[in-house]
Structure formats: structure tokens, C-alpha cells
Amino acid sequence: QKEVEQNSGPLSVPEGAIASLNCTYSDRGSQSFFWYRQYSGKSPELIMSIYSNGDKEDGRFTAQLNKASQYVSLLIRDSQPSDSATYLCAVGSGNFNKFYFGSGTKLNVKP
Amino acid sequence: DAGITQSPRHKVTETGTPVTLRCHQTENHRYMYWYRQDPGHGLRLIHYSYGVKDTDKGEVSDGYSVSRSKTEDFLLTLESATSSQTSVYFCAISESGSLISTDTQYFGPGTRLTVL
Numbered sequence: 001q002k003e004v005e006q007n008s009g010p011l012s013v014p015e016g017a018i019a020s021l022n023c024t025y026s027d028r029g030s031q032s033f034f035w036y037r038q039y040s041g042k043s044p045e046l047i048m049s050i051y052s053n054g055d056k057e058d059g060r061f062t063a064q065l066n067k068a069s070q071y072v073s074l075l076i077r078d079s080q081p082s083d084s085a086t087y088l089c090a091v092g093s094g095n096f097n098k099f100y101f102g103s104g105t106k107l108n109v110k111p
Numbered sequence: 112d113a114g115i116t117q118s119p120r121h122k123v124t125e126t127g128t129p130v131t132l133r134c135h136q137t138e139n140h141r142y143m144y145w146y147r148q149d150p151g152h153g154l155r156l157i158h159y160s161y162g163v164k165d166t167d168k169g170e171v172s173d174g175y176s177v178s179r180s181k182t183e184d185f186l187l188t189l190e191s192a193t194s195s196q197t198s199v200y201f202c203a204i205s206e207s208g209s210l211i212s213t214d215t216q217y218f219g220p221g222t223r224l225t226v227l
Contacts, residue, residue: 046215
């Protein structure tokens, strides 16, 4: 069983602060990692993907991957109330591109 | 939603009745997936397809079957619905799925199913 663990939260941060979301995974053979954002009642939408160790930045978002520690994180700088959502970590298996999802972390950004 | 539609968007049915959910894509992607999402469990894979008439089970496949007769359509059937199948069902598509690379999955809008 391939497991992906996330703290369910809620994580509360003030507007303008940095939000840090974390995810651990069990399968050392995993090669691809994704962060999705999901607003209440909506479908998941891709925020970031990362495939190699280190940091990847896209606007206010930075994904960090450490394969040795089996850990992936998402940093959101200058958090806005519109960032309030549930963030899902997904780990991809190269075999038929199957994804394994964490249960999500709910983020609340307070004005 | 990346050219993905799901129907119906909402459905209420009774225990023991058959239910079919439809996923339709206009992206011509080879891979299609059905997930269910329940509080505390995140998204769990039910079945997936890697081509027309090529399907396989995911981690929570009991009580579900699928069919894919055309590239654009992937059907999920609950042969005899039970209350434990009350959930939100998402379809996803992916362009590639080789053994050495993975690709983003894009999600449809979801179907909220209630089994009474």
C-alpha cells in the first residue's frame, strides 16, 4: 500500500504570511510529485509539479522535494484570502501514471 | 476543467439500484481515471483505463465496474448501489503514462452521488 500523509489542519495564517504545507510518502520508487488546490465543492486543480530534489518556484508558490527523506512541501508566499482551500499532495507512479493522494491540508488565510 | 465533462453532476438513488456515471473528454488523452473522494480519505483510485477497452482496478474497486468503448468516454457503473458508495466521484485524464515518466492528471467537475 503506497501511503501519502498530510496534516489535515486547518492551518491558519494571517494575510501576507508564508504558508508551509507538508507531505510525506512511503514509496521510495516514486518519481513525480504534485500539489493540487481544491476549493470547497470544486474539483482539484494543479498548482505545482516537481520531479527532482530541490526547489521549484512558480510565482508565489515554491515546491520542495527531498527524496532521501521522502518529503515534499509547498510554500505559499504573501498568502491571500483567496488561497484559502484544501491542498492535496499527489505522488505519481510511472506505471500507468497512477497517483496516490494525501487526505489534504485545509488552509485558512485570515484577512 | 481541461475539456472534461461528467454526467450527471448530482444524483440521488436508492440502495440496490444500478447507477452509471459518465466521463467525457475532448482532449484525446489516452489515460482516464475514476476516483472517489470522502472526508478524511482524500482521493482514492477506483479504476483506470490506458486505452480503448483496456482497464484495470485501483485501490477501491469492489462494487464498481468500468467500460471504455471510445477514447473520449469512460463509464463507471455501480451494479447495485450501497450507502457506502455515497461519495463525490471525479474523473481525471492524463496524456501519457509510460513506465519512466508521469504526467499531470486533469480533473473533471465531479459527480455528487447519494445512495439512500
